[in-house]
Amino acid sequence: MADVPLYVVSEYSSSERRITPSWSIAQLKKKLEPITGIPPSCQRISLKTPSNENISVEAADEESTYLQTYPLSPYAELRVTDTRPAGVRPNFSNAAGVEKYVMPEEEYEKKSDSVLAWKKTQKLGRFDPNAPSHEQTRIMATAQEIESRGIAVGKRCRVGQDDTRRGEIKYVGPVKEIPGGIGDWVGVQLDEPVGKNDGSIAGTRYWGEESELKRGVFVRPERVEVGDFPVVDDLEDMEEI
Numbered sequence: 001m002a003d004v005p006l007y008v009v010s011e012y013s014s015s016e017r018r019i020t021p022s023w024s025i026a027q028l029k030k031k032l033e034p035i036t037g038i039p040p041s042c043q044r045i046s047l048k049t050p051s052n053e054n055i056s057v058e059a060a061d062e063e064s065t066y067l068q069t070y071p072l073s074p075y076a077e078l079r080v081t082d083t084r085p086a087g088v089r090p091n092f093s094n095a096a097g098v099e100k101y102v103m104p105e106e107e108y109e110k111k112s113d114s115v116l117a118w119k120k121t122q123k124l125g126r127f128d129p130n131a132p133s134h135e136q137t138r139i140m141a142t143a144q145e146i147e148s149r150g151i152a153v154g155k156r157c158r159v160g161q162d163d164t165r166r167g168e169i170k171y172v173g174p175v176k177e178i179p180g181g182i183g184d185w186v187g188v189q190l191d192e193p194v195g196k197n198d199g200s201i202a203g204t205r206y207w208g209e210e211s212e213l214k215r216g217v218f219v220r221p222e223r224v225e226v227g228d229f230p231v232v233d234d235l236e237d238m239e240e241i
Contacts, residue, residue, distance in 0.1 A: 004072040010036035010080040012092040019078070021068035025059055028067060037092060038082045048077040135182055142183030145221040146172060151186055156229045159188055159219055166191050166229045167215070170199065170207035175218055177201040185218045191231045 003018040013036055019028070029040035036043070045057040050073055057078075059065035082089055111117060120127050128134070151157075153172055159165040171187030178185065178201070187206050189199065192215070199208040199216040208216070 005074050006072065006076055006078045008032065008035055008078050008080065010038065011082060011089075012037060016075075017078075019067060019072065021066065021072055023067050025057060025062035025065050025067065028057075029062070032080055036080045036082075037090065038080060038084075042083045044081040044083050046079050046081070047072070048079060049073065050076065139183045142221060146184060146186070149221055149224060150226045151221055151224055152226075155226050157188060157224050157226045158229050159190070159217060159225075160223050161225060163229075163232070164192070165194065165217075166232060169224070169226075170216070171218075175201060175206070177204055178218065184221070186221055186224045187216060187218050188224065190215045190217065 003020050005016055006019050008015055008017045015035065017035065023031070025045075026040070028045070029043050032038070032043060032045075033040055047055045047057055047070055049055065049071055055070060057067075057070060108114060108116065119125050123129065125131065151169060151172060153169050155169050157167060157169055159167070167188045167190035169186060170189045171185075173184050175181055175185045175187075187199065189195075189208065193213040195214045195217045197214055197216045197218075198211040199206055200210070201218065206216075206218075
């Protein structure tokens, strides 16, 4: 008899497989073990027919009971259930305990079909002969932005045109702790504790003293608006009550 394509479904796998009707149930279970990870003795198999009827694929003598006795129709679902207690089953979806392979850097550099090799061919990133000039252009653009906006330490400002984020500029310069942060950054101490830090990043302090109040932010110059932005007095409206 011709093979029949079926969908083999288990807790951790789902794939199309060609099943031979002349197999016995015992043969089927042996072939399903490497697919599902379930030992033959722990498999409970059911066949879902096109009419949504679930038929148990089992027999007292599974060595001599053949699949051709079941209504195998193309692309029917063959569901394999693990009868072991949950605590005994291996968790194939948890990769925490799996030792990860890390290719040695010198071996990776020798490969011709890697992302690194492609970057070398396309002269991208650090392989771009003009990369230093690109970086310098960005640094100069940031410096021009700072000058045009009148950004300087000690001036009042607001961040992102948000009146609730007013403060004082405390630092202007590079921040090496920010990944990819080419060019100068503006460190602002906000009037309210709605910032991201206390004036320090990754152990490097740029202004002030250690504090539990997070009033500091580091932003790009284009987000800073210098001007007469006095501290907002939340009690000012109380005089009208």
